[in-house]
Amino acid sequence: MFTRHESLKSSYDVVIIGAGGHGLAAAYYLARDHGIHDVAVLEKGYIGGGNTGRNTTIIRSNYLTPEGVQFYDESVRLWQDLSSDFDLNLFYSTRGHFTLAHTDAAMRTMRWRAAVNKHFGVRSEAVDAAFVKRALPMIDMECGGHAPIQGALFHEPGAIARHDAVAWGYGRGADRRGVEIHQQTEVTGIRVAGGRVTGVETTRGSIATPRVLCAVAGYTPRILDMLDLHTPIYIHPLQAMVSEPVKPWLDPIIVSGSLHVYVSQTARGELVMGASLDPYELHQTRSTLDFAEGLSAHMLELFPFLSEVKVNRQWAGLSDMTPDFAPIMGTTPVEGFFLDAGWGTWGFKATPVCGKTMSHTVATGRNHPLIEGFTMNRFAEYRLTGEKGAASVGH
């Protein structure tokens, strides 16, 4: 599926660190839309082996801030024709997305989000309990008696897709356009002279390059340390798990912030489930029994009939969190060094639009208008982009 390159060249126009969805999408659009083909994508592991292959594959644009809604809406638009773009079936499946509200306060946030969404032309509605029950006859509306469902935010375009195919599709498309993807190649240093990037040191030799894009999610602080750049990014693990396949019964995607659950059913019949972040900093992807127990208990409050269904697998990824739950993207104080980070628990859905906007930013040296609200200097200016209210579960 990919060309194998025996050795690195001595120089490239652009070096991208990280062959996940974001890095490969940026490489793809650099080659396809900006005519920049002399690109190396360096990956210390394997293609899509990080958070691209560890998320719960949910795609939505029902965010809270104008910056977020417009950005993710563009992403949802780009998702629509990716399968034909790649000639690879992403199993993109529009399901509808319910964010359940269990309190009056949560209903108020749902109305707020619906109003902001509609203002920007995104299809979201605050719906009442009867609507939820009609769409989900199998749900326990009382949630075991202590968290009765008051209503929900219903977001019609909510979708799921096969996540690793996204990395393969972008990777193959980039590869065919001359981009070199080097797996098992770890970046060990970044060379800077006079405030601008001049090259990259790797475990397979040195490369000269004027432009570096960093798209490494949970490993971002380690790369930024090489440049003495400081950000608010902190790393917590996020766990997920999947059940054995069962007959199709759950069409929409269900999220409950109060119960710390999000769940959808794949085309194979498995239930893909996630919860909130692990509660403290850790740079390991080992999963825990506490997580599986806690999430199962909450799943049974929503769907008691699942009590005999078995959990097949569980895993974790490293989330690069920010204080305002918005990403950190664009130019940095080091000229030629571009950042696509702070993707925490919300990065998969943004893969196409990140590729689009970051390739524009790298090609022109100026931030794409859609990412102006996400720049690194917003913290120093006390100008945060508060997106926590649109996170799928309380963190």
Place this chain on the structure above:
Amino acid sequence: MKILVCPLNGARPVSEFAYGGEVRRSPNPDTCSDAEWSAYVFNRSGSPGVKFEWWCHIASGFWFIAERDTARDLVIATHPAETARRLATATGDGS
């Protein structure tokens, strides 16, 4: 189940504790610049390593400091706040 040794209550499951973040030195808000203050408010040391951190045993409301390796998921030691302030100052990790 992960276990944390509280200096007051002994070995307890980690679910009984709340994580309070890294022990850090605050600049003087009256004299520092806006940039220094925003760096203190927002920026964090995100890379893995051995860190001194605030933890609270929720049931007893007891705050203490854990010396933890965030790369290996290993608690090296836990200290009452007074001892740890001395340690942290000695290793330059702030207090």
